[in-house]
Amino acid sequence: MTSSAARRLPPLPSTRDLLRLYGIRSKRSLSQNFILDPRTLDKIARTAGPLAGQTVVEIGPGPGGITRALIGNGARQVVVIEKDARFLSPLRLLQEAAQGRIIINMGDVLKVNLSKFLDAELRQPWDSPQVPDIRLVSNLPFNITMPFLVRTIRDMAAHDNLFSYGRVPAVLTFQKEVAERIIAQPGDRNRSRLSVLCQNFAQARLKYTLKGGSFVPAASVDVGVMTLLPLRQPYIDLPxxxxxxxxxxxxxxxxxxxxxxxxxxxxxxxxxxxxxxxxxxxxxxxxxxxxxxxxxxxxxxxxxxxxxxxxxxxxxxxxxxxxxxxxxxxxxxxxxxxxxxxxxxxxxxxxxxxxxxxxxxxxxx
Missing domain, CATH: 1.10.8.100 (rRNA adenine dimethylase, C-terminal domain)
Known part of the structure; x- marks a missing residue:
C-alpha cells in the first residue's frame, strides 16, 4: 500500500458520470452544491498536507469526489460520514475500487461520536508536539456548516469526540463571509463572538477561495477553504x-x-x-x-x-x-x-x- 501504484484507484466513471448513473441531483432544500472538477478536488485533498499513512475522517462526502482525491493522494484510510442515503451507491463503488481503504458510515454528524470509528493506537497526548495521524476534512452543505463548526470548536475545547485522539488538524469549507469572520482580527468589522471562540481554541487559516462557479449547481456565494489546528493551550483556559x-x-x-x-x-x-x-x-x-x-x-x-x-x-x-x-x-x-x-x-x-x-x-x- 505504500507505492504510488498501490495508492492509485483503478479507472472509474467521473463524479459527474456517477451522479448521472444513479440519477442524483442536488437538493436545494439541503443547500447541496457539488464540486466536480478533479483539479479542485485534488487541491482540497492536498490542503490536508501529506496523506501517506494518514486516516482521514471526511464529513459529508456526497458522491465521493473529495474521497477519491484523498485516496489518490495516499490516505491510508478514509472514514466517511454521510447522512443522505442517495449517495450510498456511488460511495460503495468507490469503496470496492479502493480495496478496503474506505469505510462508509451513514448518520448525522451532529449526533455521531466520530471517535468510535478510529483505532486506539492513533491517539496522541494533547500536549504532544506531534499531531495524530488523523485528518478531518469536510465540505458540508451551507445549512449545516455553522452547527458543525460550533460542535467542532466545542469538542476541541473539551478534548472530546474526534479530538479525544489529540489535536486533529482539520480542513473545512465555509461561505467566504463566514470564513472571514472566523479569522477576523481586532478592529475588523467582521469580528464577532465566532472569531473569538474559534481563535481561542484553534489556529485558523483561510487558505484560498473557491468561486461560486466552481460548484454544480453554481453557488450564489464564494467559498473559503480553511484549516483549523487545535491549540495545545487555549488563550483563555476556561470552559x-x-x-x-x-x-x-x-x-x-x-x-x-x-x-x-x-x-x-x-x-x-x-x-x-x-x-x-x-x-x-x-x-x-x-x-x-x-x-x-x-x-x-x-x-x-x-x-x-x-x-x-x-x-x-x-x-x-x-x-x-x-x-x-x-x-x-x-x-x-x-x-x-x-x-x-x-x-x-x-x-x-x-x-x-x-x-x-x-x-x-x-x-x-
Missing amino acids: FNFLEKVFTSLFHGKQKTVRKTIGHLFPNQNRLERADILLSTCRIHPNRTAVSLDMNDFEKIAFTYKDMCDKEPRLKKYVLPELRELLLDYQIEHGLFEDQDVLDSGSGFSLTQKEHDEDENRPSL
Missing part, C-alpha cells in the same frame, strides 16, 4: 460555555460600548455599576467596543467575571432571558443559524431609561 456567555454578551450590539454590552452579564439591579467595576479592574476603557478588543482584553474580562462569579455563585448561572435565545445551543436547536451569526446585526438589548441616562452622563476617562 466553552462560560466563554460563550461572556462573548455573546459583549458582541450583542457590537458597535455599542462594552459598558453597555458587558452589563447584560448582570441582573438589572446595579447592572451598569457592576459593569464599571469589572472594566475598571481590567483597566479597559468603558467606551471601547467589542470589535476593538484583543485576546488579552477578552482574557482579563473573562477571568475578572469568573472571580465575581466565584464570590457570588448565583451570578454564574444568571443569563438574561433575551441573551439565552442567542446562545449557540439554542440557535442550533431552533434552526436559527442560517448564513450568518445573528450577533453581527449590530443590534443590542435596550437599556432602561435610567441606565441610558447614567451612561450618557458618565464622564469619559
Whole structure:
C-alpha cells in the first residue's frame, strides 16, 4: 500500500458520470452544491498536507469526489460520514475500487461520536508536539456548516469526540463571509463572538477561495477553504460555555460600548455599576467596543467575571432571558443559524431609561 501504484484507484466513471448513473441531483432544500472538477478536488485533498499513512475522517462526502482525491493522494484510510442515503451507491463503488481503504458510515454528524470509528493506537497526548495521524476534512452543505463548526470548536475545547485522539488538524469549507469572520482580527468589522471562540481554541487559516462557479449547481456565494489546528493551550483556559456567555454578551450590539454590552452579564439591579467595576479592574476603557478588543482584553474580562462569579455563585448561572435565545445551543436547536451569526446585526438589548441616562452622563476617562 505504500507505492504510488498501490495508492492509485483503478479507472472509474467521473463524479459527474456517477451522479448521472444513479440519477442524483442536488437538493436545494439541503443547500447541496457539488464540486466536480478533479483539479479542485485534488487541491482540497492536498490542503490536508501529506496523506501517506494518514486516516482521514471526511464529513459529508456526497458522491465521493473529495474521497477519491484523498485516496489518490495516499490516505491510508478514509472514514466517511454521510447522512443522505442517495449517495450510498456511488460511495460503495468507490469503496470496492479502493480495496478496503474506505469505510462508509451513514448518520448525522451532529449526533455521531466520530471517535468510535478510529483505532486506539492513533491517539496522541494533547500536549504532544506531534499531531495524530488523523485528518478531518469536510465540505458540508451551507445549512449545516455553522452547527458543525460550533460542535467542532466545542469538542476541541473539551478534548472530546474526534479530538479525544489529540489535536486533529482539520480542513473545512465555509461561505467566504463566514470564513472571514472566523479569522477576523481586532478592529475588523467582521469580528464577532465566532472569531473569538474559534481563535481561542484553534489556529485558523483561510487558505484560498473557491468561486461560486466552481460548484454544480453554481453557488450564489464564494467559498473559503480553511484549516483549523487545535491549540495545545487555549488563550483563555476556561470552559466553552462560560466563554460563550461572556462573548455573546459583549458582541450583542457590537458597535455599542462594552459598558453597555458587558452589563447584560448582570441582573438589572446595579447592572451598569457592576459593569464599571469589572472594566475598571481590567483597566479597559468603558467606551471601547467589542470589535476593538484583543485576546488579552477578552482574557482579563473573562477571568475578572469568573472571580465575581466565584464570590457570588448565583451570578454564574444568571443569563438574561433575551441573551439565552442567542446562545449557540439554542440557535442550533431552533434552526436559527442560517448564513450568518445573528450577533453581527449590530443590534443590542435596550437599556432602561435610567441606565441610558447614567451612561450618557458618565464622564469619559
